Amino acid sequence: MDSVAIIGASMTEFGKREGWLRDLLVEAGLACLEDAGVEGHDLDHLYVSNMASGEFEGQTGVMNMLAHDLGALPVYTQRVDQTSSSGGSGVYAACQSIASGASELTMLVGGEKMTHRSTEESTDVIASITHPVEYKHGVTLPSFAGLTARYYLDKYDAPRESLAKVAVKNHRNGVDNPHAQFQKEVDLETVLGSPIVADPLRLYDFCPITDGSAALLFCPEEVASEYTDDYVVVSGVAGATDTHVVHERLDPSVMGGVVESGRQAFQMAGLEPDEIDVAELHDMFTILEFLQSEGLGFFEQGEGWKAIEEGRTDRDGELPVNTSGGLKSKGHPLGASGVAQVYEIYKQLIGDAGPRQVEAETGLTCNVGGFGNCVSTTIMEAGR
Amino acid sequence: MDSVAIIGASMTEFGKREGWLRDLLVEAGLACLEDAGVEGHDLDHLYVSNMASGEFEGQTGVMNMLAHDLGALPVYTQRVDQTSSSGGSGVYAACQSIASGASELTMLVGGEKMTHRSTEESTDVIASITHPVEYKHGVTLPSFAGLTARYYLDKYDAPRESLAKVAVKNHRNGVDNPHAQFQKEVDLETVLGSPIVADPLRLYDFCPITDGSAALLFCPEEVASEYTDDYVVVSGVAGATDTHVVHERLDPSVMGGVVESGRQAFQMAGLEPDEIDVAELHDMFTILEFLQSEGLGFFEQGEGWKAIEEGRTDRDGELPVNTSGGLKSKGHPLGASGVAQVYEIYKQLIGDAGPRQVEAETGLTCNVGGFGNCVSTTIMEAGR
Numbered sequence: 001m002d003s004v005a006i007i008g009a010s011m012t013e014f015g016k017r018e019g020w021l022r023d024l025l026v027e028a029g030l031a032c033l034e035d036a037g038v039e040g041h042d043l044d045h046l047y048v049s050n051m052a053s054g055e056f057e058g059q060t061g062v063m064n065m066l067a068h069d070l071g072a073l074p075v076y077t078q079r080v081d082q083t084s085s086s087g088g089s090g091v092y093a094a095c096q097s098i099a100s101g102a103s104e105l106t107m108l109v110g111g112e113k114m115t116h117r118s119t120e121e122s123t124d125v126i127a128s129i130t131h132p133v134e135y136k137h138g139v140t141l142p143s144f145a146g147l148t149a150r151y152y153l154d155k156y157d158a159p160r161e162s163l164a165k166v167a168v169k170n171h172r173n174g175v176d177n178p179h180a181q182f183q184k185e186v187d188l189e190t191v192l193g194s195p196i197v198a199d200p201l202r203l204y205d206f207c208p209i210t211d212g213s214a215a216l217l218f219c220p221e222e223v224a225s226e227y228t229d230d231y232v233v234v235s236g237v238a239g240a241t242d243t244h245v246v247h248e249r250l251d252p253s254v255m256g257g258v259v260e261s262g263r264q265a266f267q268m269a270g271l272e273p274d275e276i277d278v279a280e281l282h283d284m285f286t287i288l289e290f291l292q293s294e295g296l297g298f299f300e301q302g303e304g305w306k307a308i309e310e311g312r313t314d315r316d317g318e319l320p321v322n323t324s325g326g327l328k329s330k331g332h333p334l335g336a337s338g339v340a341q342v343y344e345i346y347k348q349l350i351g352d353a354g355p356r357q358v359e360a361e362t363g364l365t366c367n368v369g370g371f372g373n374c375v376s377t378t379i380m381e382a383g384r
Numbered sequence: 385m386d387s388v389a390i391i392g393a394s395m396t397e398f399g400k401r402e403g404w405l406r407d408l409l410v411e412a413g414l415a416c417l418e419d420a421g422v423e424g425h426d427l428d429h430l431y432v433s434n435m436a437s438g439e440f441e442g443q444t445g446v447m448n449m450l451a452h453d454l455g456a457l458p459v460y461t462q463r464v465d466q467t468s469s470s471g472g473s474g475v476y477a478a479c480q481s482i483a484s485g486a487s488e489l490t491m492l493v494g495g496e497k498m499t500h501r502s503t504e505e506s507t508d509v510i511a512s513i514t515h516p517v518e519y520k521h522g523v524t525l526p527s528f529a530g531l532t533a534r535y536y537l538d539k540y541d542a543p544r545e546s547l548a549k550v551a552v553k554n555h556r557n558g559v560d561n562p563h564a565q566f567q568k569e570v571d572l573e574t575v576l577g578s579p580i581v582a583d584p585l586r587l588y589d590f591c592p593i594t595d596g597s598a599a600l601l602f603c604p605e606e607v608a609s610e611y612t613d614d615y616v617v618v619s620g621v622a623g624a625t626d627t628h629v630v631h632e633r634l635d636p637s638v639m640g641g642v643v644e645s646g647r648q649a650f651q652m653a654g655l656e657p658d659e660i661d662v663a664e665l666h667d668m669f670t671i672l673e674f675l676q677s678e679g680l681g682f683f684e685q686g687e688g689w690k691a692i693e694e695g696r697t698d699r700d701g702e703l704p705v706n707t708s709g710g711l712k713s714k715g716h717p718l719g720a721s722g723v724a725q726v727y728e729i730y731k732q733l734i735g736d737a738g739p740r741q742v743e744a745e746t747g748l749t750c751n752v753g754g755f756g757n758c759v760s761t762t763i764m765e766a767g768r
Binding site for chain 2: 001002020051054055058059060061064065067068073074075076077078079080081083089092093095096097098100101102125128129130131132134238240241242243244255256260261265285334370373374
């Protein structure tokens with residue numbers, strides 16, 4: 001697949017927001033158009049990454065609303081759903097639209113509006129991703145995370161504190177992100193003393209429920225410099241599935257979709273894991289950051305926890321992970337998250353990440369759907 | 385965009401079906417694999433066209449279930465939603481996956497499970513496509529159809545009977561389709577005497593609520609003959625939007641999305657409307673068949689009704705329309721309908737349409753989302 005360029009990006013403030021999903025999508029979409037200096041009617045394709053606007057708001061067809069509100073008619077539009085990895089799937093869809101020649105200019109807007117519903121209602125919508133038999137036994141995504149965390153800590157003799165340190169690190173990073181839901185540090189004692197949700201995981205091991213939207217603009221690499229000097233090239237992108245029934249996996253500490261989508265994305269990019277300078281991983285639960293950092297080949301299997309303990313994924317470490325604050329501190333509006341991950345890497349690679357800036361020429365995002373049911377991995381390189 | 389081939393197709397019986405959406409998707413998916421003589425693990429990409437499994441069944445992530453059930457792991461999977469034109473959008477997405485080089489073998493499975501819900505509940509889910517203000521005023525899709533029909537009949541001095549004749553024709557075609565929900569003829573008097581739903585439209589002017597699934601298999605055109613001699617080439621495919629708010633359209637008898645997606649698809653295929661031999665149009669309401677047959681350029685604006693009166697779209701006419709029975713008689717399981725339209729053209733072009741067979745080397749499908757909010761048009765030619 002030919003390489004595709006990202007020539008503009010935006011995101012709204014994440015958190016508890018007023019209004020409808022539509023308002024958030026329009027806010028991000030208009031800001032992205034302005035960022036790239038183009039108009040809505042310049043767009044050929046418009047993708048909306050969103051898991052559940054029908055379930056959360058009783059409103060479907062949001063992509064058609066957005067097409068109208070951006071002044072983009074008669075743009076082709078489509079909603080991309082891959083549950084909590086809808087954003088990463090949207091990036092893949094947008095890249096295919098450009099690489100196939102179907103579109104010369106594609107916008108992707110990801111978003112979700114959730115906080116107007118109770119935590120129980122939102123958890124129930126998210127739990128609808130799981131296998132119906134697992135669901136009927138009460139196994140929601142947080143409980144899968146608890147079971148997996150216990151397995152991991154036991155198998156690899158890892159200390160409970162290492163999980164908490166993921167939350168501490170990502171909250172520390174989030175302090176410098178003006179779009180983050182939580183712009184405050186938490187200490188180890190706070191994480192370890194917070195209420196138990198799914199033993200051994202506690203409240204601060206989980207991302208919050210969030211409203212928000214993020215947008216990206218794509219074009220063929222060969223014309224990117226006509227739009228801007230600040231562009232990024234998507235040199236590898238792939239997605240892969242693992243068993244839908246989580247208990248059918250041979251080793252709960254290995255996410256097959258992470259391994260396979262990473263393998264394909266690295267192959268397409270012609271890069272090795274040690275050539276990646278910065279990464280955004282899907283830390284919906286602290287344990288997931290370990291599983292992805294190992295599955296993608298950044299660290300040996302069972303040694304992701306040591307990297308955290310040694311500060312290797314800190315902002316000044318060898319591989320900064322979740323400089324944005326991650327889902328943990330930035331928030332996790334389902335359909336927006338994978339798009340916002342790419343937004344962060346885009347900002348890092350064009351040198352516009354402000355106080356979060358690290359030295360980076362290459363970056364990676366990993367967006368996890370369900371409990372690893374489908375995973376999208378994207379590798380980017382600074383353009384020029 | 386490079387041309388893409390369709391090398392296999394299947395559909396389930398449409399109608400009132402037992403079980404879950406999942407069962408229908410698996411039935412169509414396995415039949416399509418068998419039709420093409422390939423295995424699930426041969427697939428690179430798997431798209432599911434579905435509008436509302438979350439709303440209808442409380443189950444999301446159906447694409448991940450299907451990936452597992454087809455033995456297709458670690459296939460990349462994604463749900464494509466474009467409301468009632470999700471199937472047509474899925475065809476476009478599948479073509480982009482192949483033409484971009486991201487996939488060498490892509491399956492698309494469209495499906496919807498609706499009949500376990502009441503007609504009121506289903507209508508309410510479908511009405512969630514509309515603009516929230518229109519929705520709050522009680523304007524569901526059937527009422528838009530009634531308003532448009534009245535406008536059309538008045539503006540073009542068309543007789544009420546011409547609408548009823550669409551239903552009569554499509555029911556007559558459906559008799560020969562073993563997958564159709566209604567395999568029985570209806571006469572003009574029955575249509576005109578059925579209960580009023582949205583004046584002037586009556587019960588028999590509307591498609592039914594339906595369960596069902598259909599599947600297609602795509603590969604690059606240059607390798608199609610390695611799989612089968614019976615393949616079809618997608619030579620034109622496009623999608624386009626019209627205003628989300630229906631009352632903002634200058635002329636309610638012109639569907640902008642139909643006109644624009646048709647224009648783009650014909651341009652890509654290098655064909656003119658009079659070079660199309662057979663077409664499947666989205667006759668969710670009888671009036672829509674007129675609007676599409678005119679918007680696509682088959683007949684002059686305001687003269688689609690004359691074509692019906694003169695039998696020009698009958699099975700033995702110059703342009704047979706809805707040889708499958710159309711949505712009207714075959715049924716309309718939202719996410720499946722656009723896929724099943726392409727299934728019918730595929731069968732016609734490979735000469736495997738049984739008693740419905742017409743002489744055709746080229747065919748077209750038009751799949752309408754919402755009330756023309758987004759429309760996908762696909763043009764196919766017999767391979768060889």
